[in-house]
Amino acid sequence: xxxPTILRHADERQKQEYxxxxxxGELIACQLFSEPDAGSDLASIKTRAVxxxxxxxxxxxxxxxxxxxxxxxxxxxxxxxPGPRHRNLTAFMVDMHAPGVTVRPLRQMTGGASFNxxxxxxxxxxxxxxxxxxxVGWRVALTTLSYERNAMGHSSFGGAGILSTDRLMQLxxxxxxxxxxxxKRRFGELVTELRVVRYAQEVMAERMRAGQSPGPExxxxxxxxxxxxxxxxxxxxxxxxxxxxADTGEWGTYAWTSVVLGAPGYRLxxxxxxxxxxxxxxRVLGLPxxx
Amino acid sequence: xxxxxxxxxxxxxxxxxxxxxMVRQLMADxxxxxxxxxxxxxxxxxDRATWSTLAELGLLALLVPECYEGLGQGPVESSIxxxxxxxxxxxxxxxxxxxxxxxxxxxxxxxxxxxxxxPGIAAGSTIATVAIAEAVTPWGSxxxxxxxxxxxxxxxxxxxxxxxxxxxxxADLLLxxxxxxxxxxxxxxxxxxxxxxxxxxxSLDLTRRLAAVTFAGARAxxxxxxxxxxxxxxxxxxxxxxxxxxxxxxxxxxxxxxxVDYAKQREQFGKSIGSFQAIAxxxxxxxxRVEFARAASHYASACQAxxxxxxxxxxxxxxxxxxxxxxxxxxxxxxVHGGLGFxxxxxxxxxxxxxxxxxxxxxxxxxxxxxVADRVGLGQxxxxx
Numbered sequence: 002x003x004x005p006t007i008l009r010h011a012d013e014r015q016k017q018e019y020x021x022x023x024x025x026g027e028l029i030a031c032q033l034f035s036e037p038d039a040g041s042d043l044a045s046i047k048t049r050a051v052x053x054x055x056x057x058x059x060x061x062x063x064x065x066x067x068x069x070x071x072x073x074x075x076x077x078x079x080x081x082x083p084g085p086r087h088r089n090l091t092a093f094m095v096d097m098h099a100p101g102v103t104v105r106p107l108r109q110m111t112g113g114a115s116f117n118x119x120x121x122x123x124x125x126x127x128x129x130x131x132x133x134x135x136x137v138g139w140r141v142a143l144t145t146l147s148y149e150r151n152a153m154g155h156s157s158f159g160g161a162g163i164l165s166t167d168r169l170m171q172l173x174x175x176x177x178x179x180x181x182x183x184x185k186r187r188f189g190e191l192v193t194e195l196r197v198v199r200y201a202q203e204v205m206a207e208r209m210r211a212g213q214s215p216g217p218e219x220x221x222x223x224x225x226x227x228x229x230x231x232x233x234x235x236x237x238x239x240x241x242x243x244x245x246x247a248d249t250g251e252w253g254t255y256a257w258t259s260v261v262l263g264a265p266g267y268r269l270x271x272x273x274x275x276x277x278x279x280x281x282x283x284r285v286l287g288l289p290x291x292x
Numbered sequence: 293x294x295x296x297x298x299x300x301x302x303x304x305x306x307x308x309x310x311x312x313x314m315v316r317q318l319m320a321d322x323x324x325x326x327x328x329x330x331x332x333x334x335x336x337x338x339d340r341a342t343w344s345t346l347a348e349l350g351l352l353a354l355l356v357p358e359c360y361e362g363l364g365q366g367p368v369e370s371s372i373x374x375x376x377x378x379x380x381x382x383x384x385x386x387x388x389x390x391x392x393x394x395x396x397x398x399x400x401x402x403x404x405x406x407x408x409x410x411p412g413i414a415a416g417s418t419i420a421t422v423a424i425a426e427a428v429t430p431w432g433s434x435x436x437x438x439x440x441x442x443x444x445x446x447x448x449x450x451x452x453x454x455x456x457x458x459x460x461x462x463a464d465l466l467l468x469x470x471x472x473x474x475x476x477x478x479x480x481x482x483x484x485x486x487x488x489x490x491x492x493x494x495s496l497d498l499t500r501r502l503a504a505v506t507f508a509g510a511r512a513x514x515x516x517x518x519x520x521x522x523x524x525x526x527x528x529x530x531x532x533x534x535x536x537x538x539x540x541x542x543x544x545x546x547x548x549x550x551x552v553d554y555a556k557q558r559e560q561f562g563k564s565i566g567s568f569q570a571i572a573x574x575x576x577x578x579x580x581r582v583e584f585a586r587a588a589s590h591y592a593s594a595c596q597a598x599x600x601x602x603x604x605x606x607x608x609x610x611x612x613x614x615x616x617x618x619x620x621x622x623x624x625x626x627x628v629h630g631g632l633g634f635x636x637x638x639x640x641x642x643x644x645x646x647x648x649x650x651x652x653x654x655x656x657x658x659x660x661x662x663x664v665a666d667r668v669g670l671g672q673x674x675x676x677x
Contacts, residue, residue, distance in 0.1 A: 166668050179670055182662075189612075189661030192668055196609045197584045200591035207302035221580045275573070282572035286552050286579060289567040 002152055003030040003076050006145045010092070010133040019074070019094065031072035032145055033063040033095070033119055040065075041276040043078075044087050044139060048121065050079035055128045057081075059095065059121050065270075069104045069117040072097045076145060077121075078138045090138030094130045101125070111262040149271045150223040151215060164195055164233060175253060176240050184240060191229075191236050198225045217284040220277045227267040227274055234261040298601060300594035301368075312372050318345065319380035325639050331383055332498045336462050338384035346386065347416025355394050360410035367531070371538040371593035375586070378542030381642055383499040385419050385459035391535035392458065393420030396467045396528040400478055400516035409465065409480060420465040422532075423454035423505055424525060431456075431529055431654045435522075441470040441479055441512060448472075448479060448514055450487070450507035456653065460503025461492035467515065468507070474519025479512035487511065497649035499642055530607040533654055534592045537614035540650055541585040544618040547625040547643050548578045554629055571628060578624055581617035588613045605667045612660035615651035622647040 004023045007016060022028035039046040048061025059079055069075065074094050081091040097104070101124035106114040133141045169188065170179075178184040202222060209215060237257040238245040248255035268274050282288040322342040331339045346352055355370050356362020370390060377386060394413055397406050412418030429436045439452025450470055460466065466481045466488070483490055487510030495501045516524055552575055555566030565571045592610035595603040622644040626633035633640040651657065665671075 170668070170670055173670065185665045185670060186658055186661045188670060189663070189665035190657075192605075192664050193609045193612045193661060196605065196664075197588045197613045200606065200609070201584050201587035203300075204302050204587040204590055207304075211303065218579075218583065221583055224576075224580055225584070275569075278573045278576040279569065281576045281579060282566070286566075286572075286575055288552065288555060288572050288575065289564050291569045291572045292563065292567050 002032060002145050002148045005148045006076060006141060007094075007132065009144055010137075010141045014129070015094070015132065028074060029068065029072045030094075031066050031069045031075045031097070032149070033066055033069070033075040033077035034142060034145075035065045036062060037064055041273055043142065044090070046078060046080060046090070048077070048079045050081050050091060050093065050126070052081070052128075057093065057126045057128060057131070059093070059101075059124045059126055061121050063119040063121070065107075065116050066104075066119050067116045069097065069119050070106055070114075075119070076132065076141075078142045081135055081138070084136060087139045088136050090142070091135045092132040092138040092141035093126050094132060095121070095124060095126050099124050099126075109266065111259060111266070146272060147215060147217070147219055150220045150277070153223045153226050153267075153271045164229065166192055166195075169236075172237065172240055172253065172257070178240060187236055187239065191232055194225075194229055194232060198222065198229065201225075217280060220272070220281055223271050224274055224277060227264075230260065230264045230267045234264045237261070298598050300591060300598050300600045300602070302590065302594050308369070308372060311369060312376060314349070315351070315373050315376040316379075318349070319376055319382060323380045323382050328381060328383060328499065328639075328642070335492075337459075337492070337499075337501045338462070343384050343416060343419075346384070352386070352389060352416045353414035355390055355398070356410050356414040357398075360406050360414065362410065362414045367534065367593040367596040368590070370535065371589055374535045374538035375542035375545075375589070378539030378646075379546040381499045381543070381639075381646055385421065385462060387500065387532075387535065387539065388421035388459040388463065389413055389419055391532045392422035392528065393465065393467055395531040395535075396422050396478065396524065397515065399524045399527045399531070400521075401524075402516045405480060405513065405515045413465070418464045419459065419462055420467065421457055421459050421463040422528065423457045423460060423466050423468045424529075425456040426453065427455045427504075435476065437469050437471055437476060439468065439470040439507065441472050441477060441514075443472075448512040450479060450481060450510040450512045453504065453506045455493070455502075455504045457490070457503045457505050458500060458653070460490050460505045461501060463490070463503075466505060468505075468512065469521055469525060470512075472518055476521045476525070477518050478515040478521040478524055480515050481507065481510050481512045485510045495649065497646045499646055500649065502649075502653075529654055530604070531596065533611040533660075534589065534596055534607050536650055536654060537585070537589040537592060537610035540614035540618035540647070541582070541589045543643050543646060543650075544578070544582045544585050544614070544621040547618075547621040547640070548575065548582045550640065551575055551578060551621075551625045551628040558630075565628075574624055574628060578621045581621055585614040585617040605664060608660045608663040608667065611655070612657045612664065615647075615660070616657055618643075619647040619651050 004020060007019050023030060034043060036046050050057045050059045075097050077093050077095045078090050080089055082089050101122040103120040105118045107116055107118060108114050173179050173184060237260055241254055241257060244254040245258055279291045283290055350363050351373055353362040354365045358364040397410055413420050425431050426438055441448045441450050463483055466483060468479045468481050469476055470479055481488060487508045490503050490505045492501050492503050555571050555575060556564055558565050588610040592606040595606045626640045626644060629640055632638055
C-alpha cells in the first residue's frame with residue numbers, strides 16, 4: 002500500500018530512502034488517515050501540519066491505524082492550508098518513534114488488538130519527508146487507498162489461508178460431511194464465489210501488465226472480500242454446528258470463530274462498503290454524486 | 293491436481309478488440325430492438341438475411357478447424373461473439389450451430405463426420421443443433437435417455453423423442469443422443485428425413501425458441517464410436533456452458549447499461565434517480581456482478597483455449613456465476629426502470645426471459661455447484677491440491 006504510493010508520488014531521494022528498506026522488511030510502515038471525526042468523510046480531517054522554514058509541526062489525532070504499534074514510519078495526511086476541500090491536504094512520512102508520537106492500542110470485537118489510536122503532539126517533520134507537492138495530499142491518499150482495496154481484494158479468494166479450498170475440504174471431511182448433499186452444494190457455491198474473484202483478479206492483472214493502471218473499479222474486489230468473508234463465516238458455522246459457539250477443546254473447530262467475529266470488520270476497513278459504492282457509482286458508472 | 297499446469301492466456305489483442313467492435317456494429321445494424329421484435333413474431337424467429345451475413349463474415353466458421361474449411365480460431369474469439377450476441381439478444385441459431393453442434397462434432401473426434409458435416413455448418417448452409425434432453429431428462433443426465441437406435445445395414449434407425457432442442461424447429465441437421473446395445477451414442481440426423489418431425493414449443497425466451505423433435509424410424513449416421521457418447525456429451529455441455537456464460541455476461545452488461553442510462557435521465561423529487569443511494573448502490577452491485585461475470589467467462593474460455601488444468605472447474609464456476617449474475621441484473625433492471633420496465637414494449641423483459649431460460653437450459657446453478665464441489669475434489673479421500 003505505502004510502497005506503491007511512494008513509487009508513484011515521492012521524489013528520487015525519498016524512493017531511495019524508503020523503498021529498499023520497505024521491500025527488505027527492515028522498515029515497517031503504517032497509514033495514518035482516519036480520525037475520530039473523519040472516517041468515511043476522510044477529506045474532513047483536522048490534524049494540522051504548520052510550516053516553519055524547512056520543518057513542519059504536526060498536531061492531531063489519528064485512529065484505526067493498523068500496525069501503528071509495530072511501525073517505524075507512517076504515511077500521514079494533514080491539513081496544511083485553508084484552501085478548498087480536497088486541495089488543502091499534504092502527505093508526509095512521519096517517524097513513528099519521534100518525540101510527540103503516542104500510540105495506544107484499541108481492542109477489537111474479536112478480542113485482538115491490531116489497530117491503534119495515534120496522538121501527535123507538535124511532532125516535527127522535515128520538509129524533505131513531504132510526499133508530493135503541498136495541497137495534493139488527497140491524491141496521494143487516494144493512491145494508497147486504491148492499493149489497499151486491491152491488496153484486500155487479493156486476500157479474498159484463498160491461497161493458503163482460511164479461504165483455501167483445501168482448508169475448507171479438510172474442515173468438511175473432519176466434520177464427516179463430505180457426502181452431505183446440502184453441505185456439498187453450499188461448498189460448491191462458496192468455491193464458485195471465491196474462484197470468480199480469483200479469475201477476475203487475474204484478468205485485471207493481465208490488463209495492468211498490458212499497461213492499463215488500476216482504475217476506481219478495483220474497489221469491487223474489496224466489496225467481494227467483505228461478502229466472501231461473511232459467506233465463509235456462514236459456511237463454517239453451518240459445518241461446525243454447536244462446536245462454533247463453545248470450545249470443546251477439539252482441534253480445528255472453535256478457532257474458526259475468528260472468521261465469524263472478523264467478518265464485520267471487512268465491511269468497514271479500507272473504506273466502508275457503502276462509501277466505496279458511492280465512489281464506484283460516481284467514478285465508474287458516471288452517476289450523479291449520491292445524496 | 294494436474295500433472296501439467298498450463299496457465300490460461302488472458303491477453304486481449306488488437307484483433308480481439310476489432311472482432312468485438314465488428315460484431316457489436318453488426319448487431320446494431322441487424323438486430324436492433326425494433327428489428328428483434330419483428331423477427332421474434334415470425335415463424336422462424338430469426339432473420340435469414342442476417343444469418344447469411346454472419347456466414348459471409350466467417351463468424352460461423354470461426355471455431356471450425358481449417359482442415360474442415362473453417363477459420364480455426366479458438367474459444368476466446370468465439371466467446372467475444374457470444375458476449376456481443378448476448379447483449380443484443382441475437383435471435384438466430386448461432387448458439388445452436390456453433391456452441392452446441394460444432395462443439396459436439398469436434399468433441400466426437402470423428403474425422404469423417406467432421407469432414408462431411410462441418411464445412412456446411414461453417415458456410416452457414418447447414419443450420420445444426422444438438423438434441424440431448426428429453427421431456428423428463430435434463431441435459432446433464434445422458435444415462436436416462438429413452439431414444440433408441442438400431443443398426444440397419446449401413447445406416448442406423450432412430451426411434452424416440454427429444455425436447456428442449458434449441459432452434460430445433462429450423463435446424464437442418466440434428467446431433468442426437470440415443471441408446472444402442474453398446475450404450476449411449478451420438479447420431480447425425482437430417483431434419484428433412486421423413487422420420488423426423490420438429491415442432492417449435494411455446495418458449496419463455498422469445499428470442500431463442502426451443503423445439504420438440506420426434507424420430508419415427510429416422511435414418512441416422514453414427515458419430516464417434518458406438519456406445520462412447522458419454523464423455524462427448526459431457527465435454528460438449530461444458531463447452532456450450534462456457535459459450536452460454538459469455539452470452540449471459542453480455543446480457544448482464546446490457547442490463548447494467550440500460551439501468552445506468554435510465555438512472556441518469558429519469559428525475560423524481562426534482563433530481564435524477566441515479567443520485568439516490570438506493571438506486572446508485574443497486575447499480576454498483578450490478579456492476580460488480582457484470583465485471584465478475586465477464587472475467588469468469590473470459591477466464592473459462594481462455595482455459596479451454598490452452599487446455600489449462602483449471603478448465604473443468606472454471607467451466608462450471610462461469611456457468612453458475614454468469615447464470616445467476618444475468619438473472620439478477622435482469623430482474624434489478626426492471627426494478628430500476630419502475631413501471632416502464634414491466635411493460636411489453638420495454639426490452640427489459642426480453643432479457644429477463646432470456647436469463648431464466650439460459651440459466652435453466654443446460655443445468656441450473658445447484659447442479660453447477662455440486663459439479664464444482666466434485667471437480668475440486670471434495671468427494672475424494674485425499675483432497676486435490
